[in-house]
Amino acid sequence: MAMDFSYKETWLHKINPSLKLLIMVFLFIHLLMIHNTNILINYMVGMLVLYLFFTGHPWKRLLVISIPFLLIFLTSSTSMIFFGKGEITWAKWGLVHITEESFFRGLHLGFRGISFAILGIVFALTTRPVYLFYSLMQQFKLKPKYAYSFMAAIRLIPLMIEEMQTLHYALQVRGVQGERGIKEFYKKIKAYSIPLLSQSIRRAYRIAVAMEAKRFTNHGNRTYFYRLSFSKFDVIFLCYLLVIIPLSYVTATHFPYFSITDVRFGS
Amino acid sequence: MEKGLKLTDILVTIIIALIFGVIYKLWGPLYGVVATLGIHLEQLIYGMWFIAAVVAYLIIRKPGVALLAEVAAAQGEFIFGGEWGVATLIFGIGQGLAAELIFAAFRYKRYDMLVASLAGVAAAFASIGIDFYYGYIGDLALWNLLILFGTRIAGAILISGIFAHLLVQALEKTGVTNLVRPATKEDYQALG
Numbered sequence: 011m012a013m014d015f016s017y018k019e020t021w022l023h024k025i026n027p028s029l030k031l032l033i034m035v036f037l038f039i040h041l042l043m044i045h046n047t048n049i050l051i052n053y054m055v056g057m058l059v060l061y062l063f064f065t066g067h068p069w070k071r072l073l074v075i076s077i078p079f080l081l082i083f084l085t086s087s088t089s090m091i092f093f094g095k096g097e098i099t100w101a102k103w104g105l106v107h108i109t110e111e112s113f114f115r116g117l118h119l120g121f122r123g124i125s126f127a128i129l130g131i132v133f134a135l136t137t138r139p140v141y142l143f144y145s146l147m148q149q150f151k152l153k154p155k156y157a158y159s160f161m162a163a164i165r166l167i168p169l170m171i172e173e174m175q176t177l178h179y180a181l182q183v184r185g186v187q188g189e190r191g192i193k194e195f196y197k198k199i200k201a202y203s204i205p206l207l208s209q210s211i212r213r214a215y216r217i218a219v220a221m222e223a224k225r226f227t228n229h230g231n232r233t234y235f236y237r238l239s240f241s242k243f244d245v246i247f248l249c250y251l252l253v254i255i256p257l258s259y260v261t262a263t264h265f266p267y268f269s270i271t272d273v274r275f276g277s
Numbered sequence: 278m279e280k281g282l283k284l285t286d287i288l289v290t291i292i293i294a295l296i297f298g299v300i301y302k303l304w305g306p307l308y309g310v311v312a313t314l315g316i317h318l319e320q321l322i323y324g325m326w327f328i329a330a331v332v333a334y335l336i337i338r339k340p341g342v343a344l345l346a347e348v349a350a351a352q353g354e355f356i357f358g359g360e361w362g363v364a365t366l367i368f369g370i371g372q373g374l375a376a377e378l379i380f381a382a383f384r385y386k387r388y389d390m391l392v393a394s395l396a397g398v399a400a401a402f403a404s405i406g407i408d409f410y411y412g413y414i415g416d417l418a419l420w421n422l423l424i425l426f427g428t429r430i431a432g433a434i435l436i437s438g439i440f441a442h443l444l445v446q447a448l449e450k451t452g453v454t455n456l457v458r459p460a461t462k463e464d465y466q467a468l469g
Contacts (some may be wrong), residue, residue: 038363042410078306078360085312085319090413093421107418115413122411123361130355130362139356159288160349163295164356170296200447207296207444208453211336214292215456218285227284275416 018066022132024243027142028149033251034133040255041125045273047118048266052258054121057128060250065135075131079124086123091116095275115273139164145238155227162217170210177205282341289457290333294346297329298353305360317421320428324436326368327400330376331393331437335445337457340377340385343396347373364411368404375403394438401433 044050062072094116096109143161146152181201221227282290304325312319333346351369359365376396383392405426408414414422448454 034363035366038367075358078309081306081309082360085309086412088312089317089421089425090417093418094413095416095418105420112416115416119412126362126364127360128362130360130365131358133362134356134358137356142356155282155284155287159284159291160352162288163291163349164353166292167295167299171299200444203444204447204451207293207448208451210292210296211289211453211457214289215285218283218288221288222284274413 017068017135020064020066020136021243021246022060022064022136023066023138024241025136025247026149026238026240026244027137027145028238029240029244030133030137030247031142031146033247034129037129037251038126041122044122045118046262046271047114047121047268047273048262048271049258050118050121050125051267052261053255054125054128056254056258057125057132060132061128065132067135075135079127082123082127083120087116087120089116090119111270111273111275114268114270115275118273141236141238144234144236148234148238154232158221158226159218162221163214166210166213166217169213170206173209174202174206177202282339282345285457286337286339286342287345290337290342290346291349293333293336294329294349295353297332297346298350298357301326301329301350301354301365302357302359305354309360317425317428320425321432322436323404323429324397324401324432324434324438326404327372327376327397327433327437328441330373330400331396331441332445334376334380334396335388335393335441336448336454338385338388339459340381343380344370344373344377347376347400368407371403371407372400375399390439390442393442394434397433397437397441398430400437401430405429 041050041053044053061076065072091108091113092106094109094112096107096111096113096115098110099107100110100113101108140161143152143157147154147157186201304322308319308322311322327347329350330343330347334343348366348369351365351373354369355362355365361368376399379392379396379399405414414425417425445454
């Protein structure tokens with residue numbers, strides 16, 4: 011199957027990948043400290059703008075990718091809404107006990123899940139893995155043996171998927187038919203995973219021996235095919251965040267959507 | 278001799294991890310569909326997210342492999358656009374460290390089903406710890422929280438303990454594990 015994955019390069023693509031990753035981790039930690047749904051919603055909208063307008067990918071693709079977001083919202087929120095602690099009861103059927111507190115806490119978790127998803131997707135759509143690992147070597151002093159192993163391994167994934175397809179045909183041609191039941195399921199998993207794993211390990215081993223012979227493990231004074239450094243786009247990204255985040259706090263205080271400002275129980 | 282893991286160990290670990298990274302990515306929607314019920318049935322399959330660390334360690338049997346594998350698998354899921362984004366990375370580091378600690382506690386000398394299961398359970402505890410901040414699970418009704426604990430730990434034992442061990446046992450029959458494991462005492466005696 012040929013897949014067209016072309017996109018326009020935007021300023022998000024030109025941000026230093028290591029810095030982008032570091033900022034993502036900081037945003038993650040910061041997001042965990044937001045307990046006010048009003049702030050979170052504004053924050054999420056700020057990130058959504060990046061996703062919708064600045065990834066450089068066509069609309070159709072963005073739309074398809076965003077389908078799981080809804081699922082994330084549901085999975086992150088339902089159990090908290092139905093079974094979370096709270097005092098102001100809205101509804102009660104048997105074990106299900108929906109309270110005002112649990113509802114808003116669930117909602118908060120849903121928005122939080124979506125925020126992480128957006129950030130992750132924005133990173134994935136605008137960062138080439140090769141650049142990321144080159145940058146990690148140059149800016150974060152990641153050892154080349156790790157970085158090159160990663161890059162080599164990513165290259166091996168398509169081969170592996172092809173192999174899986176071949177395996178599938180091979181089993182089909184020999185009339186291996188899956189039946190239902192746990193035991194059959196286990197057999198099926200084994201029939202695929204054992205050949206795939208063993209072939210991949212053998213291949214990885216051969217490649218690694220060749221890479222060692224070619225001194226890919228060398229660190230210290232090595233040269234790089236791609237040189238990555240910082241640029242004005244890093245500053246633009248930081249400025250964007252420095253505007254959006256305070257703005258989401260300010261608007262949340264002046265124009266709140268809900269009256270609840272902390273979704274944790276007993277606060 | 279170079280200190281730490283050799284490039285061979287690293288590449289083999291990472292390829293194993295990335296295979297599971299792809300599975301992790303596919304596991305997300307499956308988990309999502311089961312999870313909407315809200316009664317934590319999905320936790321039974323949560324254990325799949327700990328498997329990379331255990332399988333890689335059981336295959337290569339060296340210090341550091343479990344952590345590297347789990348982080349690499351999480352990184353893989355992340356760069357393939359996993360639904361949980363950066364959260365995956367943090368969970369990966371936590372779970373990998375927990376599994377690594379168990380293997381270290383046995384001084385990297387035991388490779389049986391019990392140790393694999395223990396590592397799975399440790400990873401489950403790490404993920405539960407992060408979930409207190411990430412998912413406010415402390416604010417769930419107590420019975421619900423206990424079900425979450427129980428099913429997640431049971432799933433960890435089933436998938437990343439028992440299943441992982443069976444998988445590697447089957448893999449040993451192909452002879453591929455001999456390529457990547459360090460030489461053991463018996464190997465030297467055989468040379469003797």
